[in-house]
Amino acid sequence: MKRIVTHLALAAATAILATGCVPVRHNLPPEQRMMQPGPGVGGPGPGVLGPQAYGMMGANAPAAAADTEGMITEGAIDGVLGEVPSSIVKAGQNNPEIQQVGFRQLAGGDCGCGGSCGGGGCLSGGSNIPPGGGVAMMPPPGMMPGMVSTAQVTFGNPDGMQVRYDQSGAGMFDSEPMVVPARQNFPQGGLYRLKLTNIPSRPGVELYPTVELAYANPRTGAYLAHNSVPIQFTEEDFDQVLTGNFVTKVIYLPDPEFQGPALAGIDTLVSTRLDPGIDPIVEADRRGSILAIIRLGDKDIEMAGGNGGMAMGGMMGPPIAGLPAPFAPAMTDGCGGPSAGKSGTPMGLPGMIAGVNAPQYGMPHTGTPIGLPGPPHIPLGAPAGLQKHVIRNHTHMNMPRPVEKMKIDVRQQPGMSYPNPVSRVRITEQNINPGIPNGRPHYDKASQGVY
Amino acid sequence: MAIARITPPSKLLNAGWALPSLAIACVLATSTASTAADPSQYLSSNGQHRLFNGAMPPGAIAATRQMAGPGGTAAMGVQAPYYQPVQIRGPQGVRFALPQMGSFQDPEPGLMAGLLVGQVYRFQISGIRGAEGAELFPTLEMVDRTYPPPGLATRYPIIVTIDEEDLQAALDGQLVTRVIYLEDPQTAVPLAQEPTTDSDTGGETPIDVSQFQDPLQVADRLGRVVAILRIGSLAPPRSHELAPQFFFGYPTWAPIFKPES
Numbered sequence: 001m002k003r004i005v006t007h008l009a010l011a012a013a014t015a016i017l018a019t020g021c022v023p024v025r026h027n028l029p030p031e032q033r034m035m036q037p038g039p040g041v042g043g044p045g046p047g048v049l050g051p052q053a054y055g056m057m058g059a060n061a062p063a064a065a066a067d068t069e070g071m072i073t074e075g076a077i078d079g080v081l082g083e084v085p086s087s088i089v090k091a092g093q094n095n096p097e098i099q100q101v102g103f104r105q106l107a108g109g110d111c112g113c114g115g116s117c118g119g120g121g122c123l124s125g126g127s128n129i130p131p132g133g134g135v136a137m138m139p140p141p142g143m144m145p146g147m148v149s150t151a152q153v154t155f156g157n158p159d160g161m162q163v164r165y166d167q168s169g170a171g172m173f174d175s176e177p178m179v180v181p182a183r184q185n186f187p188q189g190g191l192y193r194l195k196l197t198n199i200p201s202r203p204g205v206e207l208y209p210t211v212e213l214a215y216a217n218p219r220t221g222a223y224l225a226h227n228s229v230p231i232q233f234t235e236e237d238f239d240q241v242l243t244g245n246f247v248t249k250v251i252y253l254p255d256p257e258f259q260g261p262a263l264a265g266i267d268t269l270v271s272t273r274l275d276p277g278i279d280p281i282v283e284a285d286r287r288g289s290i291l292a293i294i295r296l297g298d299k300d301i302e303m304a305g306g307n308g309g310m311a312m313g314g315m316m317g318p319p320i321a322g323l324p325a326p327f328a329p330a331m332t333d334g335c336g337g338p339s340a341g342k343s344g345t346p347m348g349l350p351g352m353i354a355g356v357n358a359p360q361y362g363m364p365h366t367g368t369p370i371g372l373p374g375p376p377h378i379p380l381g382a383p384a385g386l387q388k389h390v391i392r393n394h395t396h397m398n399m400p401r402p403v404e405k406m407k408i409d410v411r412q413q414p415g416m417s418y419p420n421p422v423s424r425v426r427i428t429e430q431n432i433n434p435g436i437p438n439g440r441p442h443y444d445k446a447s448q449g450v451y
Numbered sequence: 452m453a454i455a456r457i458t459p460p461s462k463l464l465n466a467g468w469a470l471p472s473l474a475i476a477c478v479l480a481t482s483t484a485s486t487a488a489d490p491s492q493y494l495s496s497n498g499q500h501r502l503f504n505g506a507m508p509p510g511a512i513a514a515t516r517q518m519a520g521p522g523g524t525a526a527m528g529v530q531a532p533y534y535q536p537v538q539i540r541g542p543q544g545v546r547f548a549l550p551q552m553g554s555f556q557d558p559e560p561g562l563m564a565g566l567l568v569g570q571v572y573r574f575q576i577s578g579i580r581g582a583e584g585a586e587l588f589p590t591l592e593m594v595d596r597t598y599p600p601p602g603l604a605t606r607y608p609i610i611v612t613i614d615e616e617d618l619q620a621a622l623d624g625q626l627v628t629r630v631i632y633l634e635d636p637q638t639a640v641p642l643a644q645e646p647t648t649d650s651d652t653g654g655e656t657p658i659d660v661s662q663f664q665d666p667l668q669v670a671d672r673l674g675r676v677v678a679i680l681r682i683g684s685l686a687p688p689r690s691h692e693l694a695p696q697f698f699f700g701y702p703t704w705a706p707i708f709k710p711e712s
Contacts, residue, residue, distance in 0.1 A: 150693055152685055185688050221508030226590065226683025227626050256663045265625055265662065320692045 157232035169317035169325035190326025254288035505667035534565030536608035565705035589682040630670040
């Protein structure tokens, strides 16, 4: 009897456990789905093309990707690094209506602004010409693809001054001092901190200007491929700085309309020589294409107790050993940079940033019938639960019916009176040497010149 | 030179110097204008913008030309590689050298070589009079080829002439663009051009255009562009990684040996 009771109690306990009269265990989605910030966010859903895979931006891109690891999932990084599957490319080309912006650039290769585009597509016949001249180098295996476009800078004035720059990316002015006049190649699209010492007639003065080099564009490409950017400091600049003023010098290549008898065909705008209220950068941008911006003040970067020299956030290593290392990307847009025609993307960041130039975090890639991004699937991590989505248009409209017949009466004053038409013509032709058209083909067509 | 008689002589265009009076007038006009420029100011006189201009990066024009069919027709197709004989001439004492495998060959005064059409070559100029030790590294962009009689290609090369004004302007930091074109036989002046006083650069008379004009556009109006020479004062990079970019990937060229005479 006791055994029967014991067995009954055990059976009851088993039944209670089996029927769920205990606290409920949550059934979470699969782990792979929990890794994604939301359905359709980390990767393409069925029938949806993936986001545009932007190329990696030079040698700084891995660090940037690592910094944003929490935001970008593995799938997204794969999408950035890897090639688009040929099936997707094929599907996108066959369905041009569902292509995302930039998909053609991805599939056909980004033409950039180097002038290697002709008509609607990229040119495959010519060599791969980066903006600013030169030839795109194929990186050795194991290295990130990316080309370093440099601009040569000439420090021309005052003679004897010593210029140092950051060579290792450590935030120190650790290069060998260059004695003016000197030349140095700087990667384009960077902001460089220089250290000026041994300034003639100003013993003991050390200045720390910054030089911002813009990317080459089709207007400045030929110039930067053949000439250096002259950077000069005058006595007036030093006087202004040492009295507490802030000097901004903008070196630009003037458009033909603004071309003057300036040195080397380029011109320089100095903030201290302009009228108050006129921004030299805006003015230079209006007159031509900016090559470099120099900002000079009297701040001692290396003073103890500061923020550790210029070793602030965003330090970058030099793209090639021996070249100066930028401490920030240039803010001037141009071609050939990481954005390569897509403006506004700073160097070292992925091309698509949620909320900036990509849908908000958690926003699916699917759209509404009127083209706007649809609502996010909340809670994140759950399967897509949206089943109904209604948009009503309450705009007052009064659309009149089109007219079916229209009549226009025209009368010109004065009227027309022409002479009687010719009814008889006598023509005598005499040709001694029959003409042979020997011009180059289409020489008489007034069309656009194609070389 | 016999070139002037058989093949239409190549002419040269210079864009490196603005006319002083025009340039000063332009500066006066711009300094007084404080408002934004009207967009119509940038429209060309013929009401259209040209797709290509001489200020584009070296290689861009040649690449577009490569996409056209033979003879400049609209038929698309990649042209067969062709080594166009080119002779580079300069003033007395100036020597030229082409790079090969990272180093320059022995410089010679009147360099002749077969250059691939569609490529950009950077060569070395040394021995400039009045600037001893100075070296310039201009680029020569091969846009198109000539069609000489069979077997006479090396006898009638494209002659690229560099005069002292070009070298001096480049040493001063200017960018000199020379567009070498083949005259349109319909509009060419039917006169044999006599060599100028400087026998080394003789034969051609360069047309100077102001900086307000596009030399490529002027040359295109007068004939068929075959090469573009740009002379600046850029020095080769010290970093070896940047050398292929500086030399445009070291395109191949064919040496042309002068006959023993």
